[in-house]
Every structure is written in C-alpha cells, then in structure tokens.
Amino acid sequence: MSKVVLITGGSSGIGKSVGEFLISKGFIVYGTSRFPEKYPASKFPIVALDVTDNQTITQAVGEVLLKEARIDVLINNAGVGITGPIEEIPETEIKNNFETNLFGPINVIKAVLPSMRAQGSGLIINITSIAGYMGLPYRGIYSASKGALELVTEAFRMELKDFNIHMTNVAPGDFATNIASGRYHAPVLESSPYHKPYGNTLKLMDSHVDAGKDPLLMAKAIYKIINTPNPKIHYKVGEFMQKFSVVLKRILPDKVYEKLLLNHYKL
Template sequence: MKKVILVTGASSGIGLACANALQSDGHTVYGSSRNLANMKSVSFKPIELDITDDTSVKNAIDKIIKAEGKIDVLVNNAGDGISGPSYATPVEVAKKQFEVNFFGVVRVSNAVLSGMIENKNGLIVNVSSIAGLMGLPYVGFYVASKYAVEGYSQSLRMELRSSGIKVVLLNLGDFSTGFTGSRSKSPFTLNDAKLEADYNTVLAKIEKDETAGSDPSMVGKKISKIVASSNPSHRYLIGKLGQLISVPLKRILPGGLFEKSINDYYNIK
C-alpha cells in the first residue's frame, strides 16, 4: 500500500537517502528543509519546515494534510551535532542541541500524531544513534539528546500500544554525510594541556570515522523495508559491524571495563 510520508531534514545525507528510497517505492514523499534553496532537483515533494519553530511545523503539516488528507509515516531525521567538553559547555549551547535533536522530534511528532490517532494507523521512525545507547567523550550533549530521544520513543510506544501506531528507533553508526562538516565545535577554554590534547585527539578520531563511514543509501534501503512491514521491530542497528558490536558489548562487559575500552579507542589515556 502506498503511503503519505514526511521525512525531516531531507536536503542531504541520511534524510535525502531515505526520501529518495521511499519515493522510488512509489510513496508520496514530502522532504523538509529549513531552506528550500537546498532542495533543488529532488524527485520528492520539497516542503519548508523548521523543526525548532512551532508555526513553521504547523504550517508544513497543515499543507500536507490539505493536499493529501493524511500523513501515514513520519521520519524524524533532522538533527545536528555539537562537540565540546561536557564539563565546560555553556548551558545555552546544550539547550540549542536539545532544541533541535530532542524537542524538534517532539514538536513534529505532536503535530502529526493527532491525525494518526484519529485514523488509528501510523508509523513514527525516530533516527537516533548508537550514541543514544552509550556515552562517548567530547560529544556529551549530542549523546544526551539522543538518550532523550530513546526514552521518549519507548514511552510513546507504550502510550500508543492500542492505537495502531508503531514507533521505531534507528540507531545509526557513522555514515559519510555533511554532518561532519556542519558540526558546531565549542572552543576549549580551560588552562589544561592534557585535557585539551584529549579533546583534539578525540574530535580528530570522530571526524576520521565519520568521513570513512557507510553510504547513506544503506539507511534508505532499511527504511523502505520498515515502511513496508506490517510489524516492524522496535529498534534497528544500522552501520558497520565494528561499531555496532559495541552495543551488545556494553551489556556484557563490566561498566568500568567498557568505558576503558571506549577511552582506549579514542586514545584517552
């Protein structure tokens, strides 16, 4: 059955790959961006939407409902990242990270869920990260925002159990996208050479891994299968095995040993 689908953050990277794959499947796909100038020559329907703005979200959802009568699937993909020492990041900077990565998800979900509940049918796909399942150094507030998406998604799924609406989490490893170049990097402001060296070392390793990450089309193929499924799983881990294996390892290893293995990977001694 062909569906009406909204993919947020569809101008590039993961969102673009998802929107293209779903459009190829014959669905009616709306892909959003804050700036439609970034959405030239796309195969799906571009729509302006700023996930941090209530009015922008309402206007976009109303426009889709007016044209299509419903939204069957929401893919909450839009997000960004910051890096910096968790012990010195200003609260206002941390709030901005949550405004996009967490409250943006809540804002768009709220806007579509009333219609889904009325129709007793729908699918919410929240794009998270393996960073939503474990702490990682020097991207602490990105990690925290993804942990929030995890808890919200699980609670939402419980609340909607009898509604016919499914809630799915995608925990992604590293993918080669523009996310790396657009990350906001907080300057190191403390007078501590060792910690500053750690910060620079970790950030270089993170960027190297992302640059060598998987092709976003992998996520597009997976989301096509999820949307086609009548009973999707609660969670999908997507990426290179070497990264995804850390998820079960966290369950198996003692906490101290697991954290040491992460620090060793990032050369924090």
C-alpha cells in the same frame, strides 16, 4: 494507494537518500528544511520546517495534509551534532542541541498524531544514533540528546498501542554525510586543560564520518521497516563493531566497558 511519507531534514544526507529511495519504490515523499528554496532540484517536495519552531511544524504538517489528506509515515531525521568537553560547551549550545534532537522530534510527533489517530494507522521512525547508547567522551551532549529520544520512543510506543500507531528507533553508526560540517564544535583552545585529548578525539571522530557507510544502507533499512507489520522497538544500522559495541555495553562490567572506550579514543 501510495503511502505518504514526511521526512524532517530531507534536503541532504540520510534524509535525502531515504527520500529518493522511497520515491523509487512508489511512495509519496515530502522532505523538510529550514530553507527549502535552496533545494530547487530536489527529487521530492521540500517544505519549510524548523524543528525548534512550533509554528513552522504546524504549518508544514498542515501543508502536507492539505495536499495529501494523510501522513502514513513520519521519519524524524532532522538533528544536529555537537562536540566538546562538557565543561567548555556554552549552555546555549547544550540547550540548542536538545531543542533540535529531542524537543523538536517530540513536537513533530505531536503534530502528526491527531491525523494518524483519525485515519487509524501510522508509523513514526525516530532516527537516533548508536552514540545514544553510551556516554562518549567529547560527545556527551549528543549522546544524551539521542539517548533521551530512544527512551521517549519506548514510552510513546506503549501510550500509542491502542491507536494502531507504531513507533520505532533507528540508530545509525557513522555514515558518509555532511553532519561533521554542520555540528557545533567547541573550539580546541590552546589554554584548555582538554586541548590535546579533545583535539585528537575530534580528528578521530571526523575521520570516522569521512570513512562511514553509504547512506543508501539506511534507506534500505527504513524501507524494510516500513514494510514490517509490527516493527521492533530498536534497530541499529552501520558497521558491525559499532553495533556490537551496544551489545558489549550490556554484557560487560561498567569499568571494563569504560576502559574499552578510553583505549578506542586513545585517552
């Protein structure tokens, strides 16, 4: 029997690539979008879901369960980027980022858990970020929201161990997607004390995305995880040096690691 996969944010970028790859491997895939009508040519059904709206979460999960009677794999992929000096980012934008990147995934997990528990199995894959392993300059809020999801996953795994429901994190590095165009950018203000360093860092971040890896690499990694009987807690996918930066943070003194980041961003 083909496994049923639900991918939040499945209309573009990593989510779209993962969905199309899994379909080619015989999975039944549903994606989500706030505006599913914009994607009539999608290779898999797109259902309406806004991760910041609990009612749409309940409706979307219910729709898939009504059609398929089960959800075997949830991929929490929907997320949003945010950049800027923390001092200058409006509080509403900080809260929105956590609503999307942390509270949203938690609420989607809550929505699928009863059916997974009833069927006696399930896999939940949370797409986080290598940025979630470190506080990055002018990406501090993004790092914090993704890092929080990493820790929530660690706790969730232990709470779910008696139900044969597995959960794991997949932290991508930079991939060639449209995330830069969709993220919130605090404006680079001429009058700001952060004008020059933030402006330069923003250009560097966007260039990293433009030169990022093919999202197909993420799709293949997730396919492998789905076929792993007992997935690890954390996976990292991307350029070697981006993955190695997590190792360096673990082994280097804090101030030495901070100096490496400052040098990398030319700050």
